[in-house]
Amino acid sequence: MDVLLTSTAEAFRLLFSGNPEIWEIVGISFRVSSMAILAAVPPALVIAFTLAYGSFPGRRFLISLFNTFLSVPAVVIGLTLFIILSRQGPMGDFKLLFTQTAMGLGQFFLCLPILVCMAHVSLQAADRAAWETARTLGANRLRAFFTVLYEIRFGLMAALLAGYGRIISEVGASMMLGGNIAHYTRNIPTAIALETSKGAFAEGIALGIVLLFLAFVLNSLLQYVQGKGSINP
Amino acid sequence: MIEDFRIGFRDISKSFGSNRVLEQTAISIASHDCIVITGNNGAGKTTLLRIIAGLEKPGHCEISLDDASPEPWRRLRKRLLKSVMYLHQQPYMFAGSLLRNIEYAARLNPALADRESSVQKAISWAGLDGLESQSAASLSGGQKQRVALTRARLCHPQILLLDEPTANLDSESRERTLQMLREFRDSGTAIVIVTHDPGVFSDLATSKLHLQDHRIKADDIWAADVVELDSVRQSKKR
Amino acid sequence: MFRKALLVAVSLLVMGQASADASLLRLATTTSTANSGLMDLLLPKFTAETSIEVHLIAVGTGKALRLGREGDVDIVLVHARAAEDAFVDAGYGTDRAEVMYNDxxxxxxxxxxxxxxxxxxxxxxxxxxxxxxxxxxxxxxxxxxxxxxxxxxxxxxxxxxxxxxxxxxxxxxxxxxxxxxxxxxxxxxxxxxxxxxxxxxxxxxxxxxxxxFNPYGIIAVNPERHPDVNYTGAIKLIKWMTSPAAQKMIGEFKIKGQQLFVPSVGNAS
CATH class of the missing domain: 3.40.190.10 (Periplasmic binding protein-like II)
Structure with missing residues (x-):
């Protein structure tokens, strides 16, 4: 109990005294995760759209495949990418292992299935007539695509928040692909793992508080967005 | 005004899985036409409209424009989407205000000279003045129908397809819809209406077709009055 | 289309990174070494002197040697004498030097x-x-x-x-x-x-x-096996770690008043 109290008190002191190392770690987390999700959104939307409105052989199979990817543990994605990006792997020449790019790639593949599945569900729940009305009014595919996206914007926001929530707090893949290099690929979750292993609980708790706060903000936004979505589907 | 045209759809076939809906049937549509199509539930009326609109891929279909040699549906699909307008039974309202819904259509028609005044004119034409900022989702069924027709008007379609346009309307809205459709027809737009209630359109219709056994038949049933049509339906049910 | 875009994006990122190669050294070491804080003291001094930035990757000894074997890092600092010798004998590593020991x-x-x-x-x-x-x-x-x-x-x-x-x-x-x-x-x-x-x-x-007693060895990854490792950088780090100045810092490094590491050079037992 004593350890918990003193560590938590120290954690708050670290956070609010503007400890540069901690805030640098927070910054790296946000930068990498934001890039990853921004990169994942366009392909995820295209895939979700194809799955929802396309008709081609293997469509059902792909849908269940993406749903399966939802529950693939992060370390499995991490390990797979590790093998691919390692110098002896097929993409070894790119020298990506232990870079922010590798970490971002891991997070990209972690949030892609979430974005695809949640966007797909939103698209299925949306009236197909939205797409058809846009098309019959003379909108080209791209225009109709954006029209429908706007119609399901609340569902998409929810997907975005859920995807972000997963990757910002993910430790396994980031540790494996980024290598937890100080000032470079050390993000919030890998730093927590490190500080804990060093016995520096206060630093771990301080970063945990940042994550907790972030999770709270994301969840509140999610609640708000979903509430909005149900009023005006 | 719409220039005179004639579009022939030939050899239309469509199945959903093993369920055959349309089989080698044909329909010809020309400017100023108002074609009323009847048929039992599940006869394929909606499917036929959606094929004509370019929304539903047919198993087979050939199209000839103004007596040119026929081309496959696939090749003309883009044209159909541009020049044919399909109105859902329950018109879809985009998120946002009534004005946004109508401006959306106006923006898609590059031929509109003065967009803002065209939109205003169209709104007045439909009697929707004062409702511009209202959320489209909260409009009544009749108002939504009129928004859909206003959107259609701004697109100047060659063909306007309506799926049960009066099914859920009170008599006043129905009159209004008929009046608006008449103006479409007079401006040269061809209208194709699928309905269970052909009597409503008797003044407007220029020809009447019946869809049965996967085929469009010229309408011998039509000559008989609605009562008789009902008896046909009844006998089908049995 | 998406795959192409991904490839292009990846190659762009890669080009940005490849240019910084000669001034970047990847060092795999054991968690306990990294956690002690010694490297946080030493590496910035090395960087200041040589302008070579060191990316420290802390993993288990087995993993560290594996990363070296695959050419994913340029140099390893580990403490597992038998495994280190095997690593060098198999031709994965070269220029092994003893740096320090703890217990x-x-x-x-x-x-x-x-x-x-x-x-x-x-x-x-x-x-x-x-x-x-x-x-x-x-x-x-x-x-x-x-x-x-x-x-x-x-x-x-x-x-x-x-x-x-x-x-x-x-x-x-x-x-x-x-x-x-x-x-x-x-x-x-x-x-x-x-x-x-x-x-x-x-x-x-x-x-x-x-x-x-637990001796720490530093080993450069063999450039004959992985021609694009930063071998010059690795050699610089090995020389620096065994230099009198660095050895002195190692000997003076203390946690809670206790000396943690004993420098190996000139101290050979």
């Missing part, structure tokens, strides 16, 4: 139910634990510490098996915490022990026997 210690419950404190050698300690069948927590993660522990059991002519011997597959800190919770014995490096000591009830019971 392992045996910790356990204050009551010392196995009576280990009376031992004269670490072999005797292990024999007593073995005979008493009191819980012993093993890293069980193929780390340098784990390898050393297994070697010591072998030297003591005892095979660690039975329900009293528990392999946890965790890092040193976690292992210490587990030992603390279940009143078990374990072997730890002194650095991790000093970091955790104040949070634990278990006590230092045995230290100082030469088999517990």
């Amino acid at each position: 392992f210690i045996i910790v356990g419950p204050e009551t010392d139910p196995a009576g280990t404190a009376k031992s004269n050698t670490v072999a005797e300690v292990l024999q007593r634990i073995h005979a008493s069948e009191k819980p012993f927590i093993s890293r069980g993660d193929d780390s340098g510490t784990h390898k050393r522990e297994l070697f010591l059991w072998q030297s003591a002519n005892k095979s660690p098996d039975g329900s009293w011997y528990r392999e946890v597959g965790q890092g040193m800190g976690k292992t210490l915490q587990i030992a603390n919770e279940i009143d078990g014995y374990t072997m730890t490096d002194r650095g991790t022990w000093l970091a955790y000591e104040s949070k634990l009830d278990i006590q230092l019971l045995f230290e100082g026997d030469p088999p517990l």
